[in-house]
Amino acid sequence: MAKISDLSAHPMKKVRVSGRDIALVHVGEQYYAFDNTCTHKGGPLAKGELSGETVTCPWHGGMFDVRTGDLLHPPPVERLRTYPVRITGEDIEIEFTD
């Protein structure tokens, strides 16, 4: 999927997994994965701002909690889909349930 070193220079990165754009972020000791596409108008979240556990969409400023996908500021009203992340050695693995 991705390597831990991929997130060392910039804590947020878009990866393409099974035809999906996923944003990977590194916050403190933790890694989180969520849809890269903002639920409002599809803005690319990994190009936005990361502050603590909050990601802000570069297009219209929608905000989400990267841990849960909870909405923190509209214009999006729909939650963000998040994915469990597993670290195996140097590898970051994302689990899809479907």
Add this chain to the structure above:
Amino acid sequence: MSKTPTFVILGSSTAGAFAAVTLRKEGFAGRVILIGEEKEIPYARPPLSKQYLQRERERERLHLWPNEFYSERKIELRLGARARRVIPREKEIEMENGERLRFDHLLIATGMAPRRLALPGSDLPNIFYLRTLEDSDRIAEACQPGSRAVIIGGGFIGMEVAASLRQKQVDVAVIHRDKVALERAIGIEAGRILTEYHRQEGVNFYPEAEASEIEGNGRAERLHLRSGHSVECDNVIVGIGATPRIETLEGSGIETNNGILVDEFCRTNIEGISAAGDVAHFRHPRIHGRIHVEHWDNARLHGIAAANNMLGRHIPYSPVPFFWSDQFDVNIQYAGFPLEWSKSVHRGSTEEQSFSAFMLGGNKLVAGVCFNRWKDRRVCEKLLSQDATVDPAKLRDEEFDLEGFL
């Protein structure tokens, strides 16, 4: 209060659902019952006039949480169930089917209903209102490409529906009372610019106009204006404002004045009864008197605040009101108070659809309307939450980076 208290929430939309979820998140162990007359699990309304009306968003995506989320948290959903009356003296709600529900604390989050037209012909079948998912489905079904829709009202609902239908190749005319659409919500200048975008996309406007009659043979075919003009149509959509749903409170002793009166802790005048969202008029620590906000994020945050206060946290609710709208390629974001302002300054370019208008009272910001400039909105929120003074020249000067205020 009994040993395992029962908290009942009346109204299963944004304010009610966020309150229920917050009660559990904050560790409330009693019963949580969420009552709503709509059958759908709680969903967000904003897409109903936008992506959902354009048939570009699936129904499930509107749900605030999936169905199992509520059962996992033991939030009891009573959907398709309408309350008839609230009886504070007995701490009970009487349901339409005669059932009585006892509560230890009640949160009223019944929102608003569209104001109805009262004209000759108002009862014709192809006249639509927009509040619920079903309303949006009906409008999308009726307004096929190439058909003609007349929209009565130049507020947010009217303008968003106009933009959505136009993008579906529907012929659209908007009839409204003021000089320009959205004049009351965002000011005459911003309203004028937005109207111009709509015109460029082919929407027709009848400003300073009032409908007098809707005529047709079994269905609305023609709208007559007081001016004597008439407009031919296949469908009529009405967006002339909304009224608070307080019909269950008659005779209850709960204070209302075109909405339920609450303090900054979401409490009504009656112990153990709170209100939140569109239906509530709340005391704001920053403002003399009460304010009333009919926007989505207020419903969300007010619901969360009400839940915390029901748990005895005593946290005053003092938001910087915020709303947004999407029409064609324009994203409008507004942050600020519904107060008097004495001057306005502008930043950016209207031709490039990227500008902000800041309203000031003295040397303080009162509100900001931002077209395709959410970062300016973020600055407004910051300045407003700090009640900071600003130099209008800096707001106007594109060379000055407003993010410096953050």
